[in-house]
Amino acid sequence: MAYFLQQLINGLxxxxxYGLIAIGYTMVYGIIGMINFAHGDIFMVSSFIALIAFLxxxxxxxxxIPLALVLVLIIAMVLTAVWGxxxxxxxxxxxRESFRLAPLITAIGMxxxxxxxxxxxxGARVKPLxxxxxxxxxxxxxxxxxxxxxxxxxxxxxxxFVLMGVFWLIITRTALGRAQRAxxxxxxxxxxxxxxxxxxxxxxxxxGAALAAVAGLLYLLYYGVIDFFIGFVAGIKAFTxxxxxxxxxxxxxMLGGLVIGLIETFWSAYAxxxxxxxxxxxxxxxxxxxxFFPTGLLGRPEVEKV
Amino acid sequence: xxxxxxxxTHRLRSAIADAIIAALIAFLxxxxxxGVRTxxxxxxxxxxxxxxxxxxxxxxxxxxRLALSLFWWNRSWTLPKSVWWPLRWxxxxxxxxxxxxxxxxxxxxxxxxxxxxxxxxxxxYALDRTFHLGLPLRxxxxxxxxxxxxVMLGWGLNIVVGLAGLLDLGYVxxxxxxxxxFALLATTFGWSFWMCxxxxxxxxxxxxxxxxxxxxxxxxxYLAIVTLAFGEIVRMVLLNWTNLTNGPNGISNIPKPTxxxxxxxxxxxxxxxxxxxxxxxxxxxxxxVIFLYYVIFALALVTNxxxxxxxxxxxxxxxEAMREDxxxxxxxxxxxxxxxxxxxxxxxxxxxxxxxxxxxxxxFISPESFTFMESATILAIVVLxxxxxxxxxxxxxIVMVGGFEALRHTSGLKVIFGSDFDPSLYRMLLFGLxxxxxxxxxxxxxxxxxxxxxxxxxxxxxxxxxxKEGRA
Numbered sequence: 001m002a003y004f005l006q007q008l009i010n011g012l013x014x015x016x017x018y019g020l021i022a023i024g025y026t027m028v029y030g031i032i033g034m035i036n037f038a039h040g041d042i043f044m045v046s047s048f049i050a051l052i053a054f055l056x057x058x059x060x061x062x063x064x065i066p067l068a069l070v071l072v073l074i075i076a077m078v079l080t081a082v083w084g085x086x087x088x089x090x091x092x093x094x095x096r097e098s099f100r101l102a103p104l105i106t107a108i109g110m111x112x113x114x115x116x117x118x119x120x121x122x123g124a125r126v127k128p129l130x131x132x133x134x135x136x137x138x139x140x141x142x143x144x145x146x147x148x149x150x151x152x153x154x155x156x157x158x159x160x161f162v163l164m165g166v167f168w169l170i171i172t173r174t175a176l177g178r179a180q181r182a183x184x185x186x187x188x189x190x191x192x193x194x195x196x197x198x199x200x201x202x203x204x205x206x207x208g209a210a211l212a213a214v215a216g217l218l219y220l221l222y223y224g225v226i227d228f229f230i231g232f233v234a235g236i237k238a239f240t241x242x243x244x245x246x247x248x249x250x251x252x253x254m255l256g257g258l259v260i261g262l263i264e265t266f267w268s269a270y271a272x273x274x275x276x277x278x279x280x281x282x283x284x285x286x287x288x289x290x291x292f293f294p295t296g297l298l299g300r301p302e303v304e305k306v
Numbered sequence: 307x308x309x310x311x312x313x314x315t316h317r318l319r320s321a322i323a324d325a326i327i328a329a330l331i332a333f334l335x336x337x338x339x340x341g342v343r344t345x346x347x348x349x350x351x352x353x354x355x356x357x358x359x360x361x362x363x364x365x366x367x368x369x370x371r372l373a374l375s376l377f378w379w380n381r382s383w384t385l386p387k388s389v390w391w392p393l394r395w396x397x398x399x400x401x402x403x404x405x406x407x408x409x410x411x412x413x414x415x416x417x418x419x420x421x422x423x424x425x426x427x428x429x430x431y432a433l434d435r436t437f438h439l440g441l442p443l444r445x446x447x448x449x450x451x452x453x454x455x456x457v458m459l460g461w462g463l464n465i466v467v468g469l470a471g472l473l474d475l476g477y478v479x480x481x482x483x484x485x486x487x488f489a490l491l492a493t494t495f496g497w498s499f500w501m502c503x504x505x506x507x508x509x510x511x512x513x514x515x516x517x518x519x520x521x522x523x524x525x526x527x528y529l530a531i532v533t534l535a536f537g538e539i540v541r542m543v544l545l546n547w548t549n550l551t552n553g554p555n556g557i558s559n560i561p562k563p564t565x566x567x568x569x570x571x572x573x574x575x576x577x578x579x580x581x582x583x584x585x586x587x588x589x590x591x592x593x594x595v596i597f598l599y600y601v602i603f604a605l606a607l608v609t610n611x612x613x614x615x616x617x618x619x620x621x622x623x624x625x626e627a628m629r630e631d632x633x634x635x636x637x638x639x640x641x642x643x644x645x646x647x648x649x650x651x652x653x654x655x656x657x658x659x660x661x662x663x664x665x666x667x668x669x670f671i672s673p674e675s676f677t678f679m680e681s682a683t684i685l686a687i688v689v690l691x692x693x694x695x696x697x698x699x700x701x702x703x704i705v706m707v708g709g710f711e712a713l714r715h716t717s718g719l720k721v722i723f724g725s726d727f728d729p730s731l732y733r734m735l736l737f738g739l740x741x742x743x744x745x746x747x748x749x750x751x752x753x754x755x756x757x758x759x760x761x762x763x764x765x766x767x768x769x770x771x772x773x774k775e776g777r778a
Contacts, residue, residue: 034527035527035530035531045339048338048339049338049339051344051351052338052339052342052344052353053338055344055351055352055353056338056342056353059353075338078334079334079335079337079338082331082334082335083335086331086335090742091742091745091746094746095745095746098745100526100527101471101473101526101527101530102745104473104526104527104530105473105685105689105741105745106741106742106745106746108475108682108685108738108741109686109737109738109739109740109741109742109745110738110742111738112679112682112686112734112735112737112738112741113735113738113739113742114738115734116731116732116734116735116738117339117735118339119731120731120732120735121339121340121343122339122343122344123343123344123345125346127344127351128350128351129350129351130350232678236531236534236535236538239531273546276542276545276546277542277546279538279542280539280542280543280546283535283536283538283539283542284535284539286531286532286535287520287521287532287535287536287539290524290528290531290532291520291521291523291524291532294524294528
């Protein structure tokens with residue numbers, strides 16, 4: 001039981017990070033119907049930005065950790081948002097009226113570009129960061145197995161849910177959110193009603209990238225080690241989460257993220273050869289969900305019109 | 307910004323403002339990612355600022371954007387008549403104008419390419435040995451073998467992506483299945499390359515069909531992601547199933563192919579005849595490399611010929627029809643299940659052949675060689691060459707793989723960028739940029755053509771607007 005509880009905590013923390021990335025996929029898919037394959041790599045870039053910003057602040061003398069983390073969060077969100085905007089502007093906007101697979105191919109191209117850019121600019125070696133947020137609480141103890149809830153896990157889950165709340169307010173209560181939902185339903189009609197479609201789509205990418213930056217910072221703090229390749233696997237898992245939750249649905253993305261995080265953690269903990277095959281489990285989930293359950297938990301069925 | 311006819315001073319001012327914004331964005335993009343480098347040190351990571359590099363990059367963006375908006379986007383000039391007028395009249399007088407008009411120039415170019423490839427090793431070898439030139443033959447041939455392997459992989463993937471229009475991001479899985487099939491059969495049962503080759507191909511094709519089954523109902527982008535997942539699953543199983551595949555350590559001592567049973571070593575294992583002793587030649591290790599060259603050359607040619615012939619069969623036409631419009635295709639009574647599965651199977655078959663060749667050439671394989679980046683490279687070759695074009699795929703493989711390998715040994719670049727400059731580091735970066743650029747400017751690839759293989763009456767390329775609205 002204690003072991004189960006510990007895995008549950010770990011799974012929720014991991015799932016929160018996946019959920020934050022998944023929102024970027026689900027929003028973009030909802031509004032322009034494309035898989036932003038480079039989103040996982042935007043997340044990777046953001047974790048590098050966060051790492052460098054954190055080191056720079058430390059050497060600049062900002063040693064009060066909470067202040068430093070807030071500053072890093074802001075820097076990472078802003079700079080990653082610029083990356084998200086640029087990727088959309090350069091690689092996706094010119095292809096909006098092109099054939100269906102064209103944006104996916106450029107997205108793969110962009111993903112390769114981002115990975116290799118970071119590899120060339122920062123080196124291929126893994127980048128370690130000593131634990132920044134330490135400490136935690138002992139919840140229970142059973143037969144010598146201590147269940148820990150660390151501060152970083154609390155930070156991850158709380159940050160995620162606070163941001164989700166803020167985000168939910170943006171989507172449901174502001175003009176931007178209304179414009180987004182309008183573009184989702186019918187882009188031409190929205191344009192005729194005076195919605196600036198290009199701007200709305202750009203802002204969607206900006207918001208998605210900013211949330212990915214939060215995920216990047218949390219990932220860096222949680223695992224303490226990053227490299228240029230983390231975006232690939234994390235991106236695919238987050239995409240799985242978005243599909244599982246119902247692509248296009250924001251609460252679905254969060255729910256899907258939590259489910260994928262839990263599945264991965266429990267698979268590692270209980271399945272034979274679990275840790276080796278945990279990615280296989282996640283990728284199989286992706287295939288199974290897409291094949292048998294493509295509308296997801298909270299999604300609407302997609303009707304193909306001729 | 308882009309309207310001509312504004313007053314020149316106003317245009318200059320707005321162009322400068324535009325360039326400043328672009329430079330600012332570039333600064334925000336690169337200030338931390340490129341402007342600072344993290345380096346390992348004893349006390350953990352240290353930061354190494356690189357302001358000069360950052361300034362150069364931002365400066366390039368500024369100047370480039372300014373030049374573009376001043377001289378290109380708002381250009382009111384055209385090439386003077388004296389420049390293009392003579393060219394216009396010279397072009398039709400190019401040799402064989404009639405052939406060129408009917409698209410036979412491509413055939414002629416392809417044929418000369420094939421002949422050149424066929425003669426290349428023999429001629430260079432003969433020249434080198436006759437005149438004692440001391441050329442780095444081994445390097446030339448290894449590089450050509452590498453290029454031909456990618457040509458073959460590109461042609462194999464072209465069946466799936468270019469002809470059938472199914473974006474397959476896990477092609478490397480079949481390459482891996484072929485390589486591991488051969489390696490395991492050869493090291494466990496001692497079978498020779500030629501015995502294993504059909505098995506490897508068939509097994510890969512079987513896997514192609516097996517993986518094709520579940521994804522039949524999926525459309526374009528979902529299908530792409532699922533194939534990507536399959537490719538990664540295959541790699542991770544190879545990595546973790548240590549009893550069978552020896553895990554990350556891979557399989558070594560994979561035998562080389564023989565020439566009708568004649569090995570290429572200095573001496574044969576059982577004291578029998580070797581290639582050189584049988585033909586009365588002096589032993590030369592380069593013979594084995596030349597032989598490998600011809601093996602992959604033949605395999606690639608077979609891939610090409612089969613594709614060209616299949617395109618004219620009903621199944622090939624069904625592939626092309628499905629690529630253009632799947633729903634129309636189904637309503638015309640084409641069985642899309644069979645069509646998709648054969649495309650996956652045929653593509654995988656050639657992937658498997660290429661895989662066994664890769665295993666025998668390297669003599670060692672490990673899951674390292676079958677990552678997603680490999681799939682992406684092959685896909686980039688197909689996309690850049692123009693999906694569906696055989697010649698385009700071959701040319702882009704030559705440029706992308708051979709070109710970069712050749713660059714690595716160019717001393718001029720080392721002088722400019724310093725002695726530790728390694729262009730192959732930038733290869734994937736440029737691949738990615740080229741993929742984006744090609745899709746934005748020439749979505750059909752450099753030599754892309756989507757003319758149907760068989761037509762009723764006049765042959766006509768499929769119109770651009772049809773491609774745009776197509777649900778490819």
